[in-house]
Amino acid sequence: MANEEQPDRQRDDRRQQDDEELADVLTAVGPRLRALRLQRGSTLAQLAEATGISLSTLSRLESGQRRPTLELLLPLAKAHRVALDELVGAPETGDPRIRPRPFVRHGCTYVPLSRNFGGVHAFKQILPPLDRPPLDPELQVHEGYEWLYVLSGQVRLLLGEHDLVLGAGEAAEFDTRTPHAFFNAGPQPAEFLSLFGPQGERIHVRARPTTPPKQESGAE
The missing domain is CATH 2.60.120.10 (Jelly Rolls)
Known part of the structure; x- marks a missing residue:
């Protein structure tokens, strides 16, 4: 019986680890968005006009109060002129993981x-x-x-x-x-x-x- 339960427990542990890693990635998106905007010398109002995303949504994204979605990240990546994987902080290509x-x-x-x-x-x-x-x-x-x-x-x-x-x-x-x-x-x-x-x-x-x-x- 214990042997039958072990695969389920391992699967649950992997799923929990994936969820935690995903949460860490999404949490880091807000500060990265703010850093990119400040690096380009843009205001929230200017970025809102360039992307069509409301000023309040942009503010909540940067502060971590709004969960980033693909629909929001695509125009932001284009506005900041960075790749989508760079925007979400994917590890560098050389990372063996x-x-x-x-x-x-x-x-x-x-x-x-x-x-x-x-x-x-x-x-x-x-x-x-x-x-x-x-x-x-x-x-x-x-x-x-x-x-x-x-x-x-x-x-x-x-x-x-x-x-x-x-x-x-x-x-x-x-x-x-x-x-x-x-x-x-x-x-x-x-x-x-x-x-x-x-x-x-x-x-x-x-x-x-x-x-x-x-x-x-x-x-x-």
Whole structure:
């Protein structure tokens, strides 16, 4: 009986350790945001205007009274001109505890960017240009949510009945139980950040449809 309980206890200990490490990372974001803003000589009002985030939210983020989310961190990383992993204080690449080991799957290069804090997986993905668009793309379905943020190039996202193209600086979030796939939509390699997790807060989709949306009969 004791042997049966030991794996559960070890799993709970690992989960608690991950939660504590995640809390430490998020706690450090506020002071880092304030230091970056002061380093650039910006006021909260100027940063609010540049990011579209309210002044009160920025103040609460810097003081640690507001939990940072991806929707808030993306525009802040862009405004401060730093990488997202730098903003959240990810250890340096040379740290052997999280040494990135790129791998290739289905023609896409994946560069791990996290140690799976809280069960969230973070990657930088690189899609090579295609000779021709796929005629019958295979759509994936699985549990969870996925976030994409395009760094360069163009990414074509097939999501259910939607066919979207995202350019540099555009983001998308979706429930991965919806059939989906993505491809390079341009002549150059496409690079994007991808975060996948079983739960989390959403960011808004802002992309250009490649075809007009279909009108469904009987829709209200």
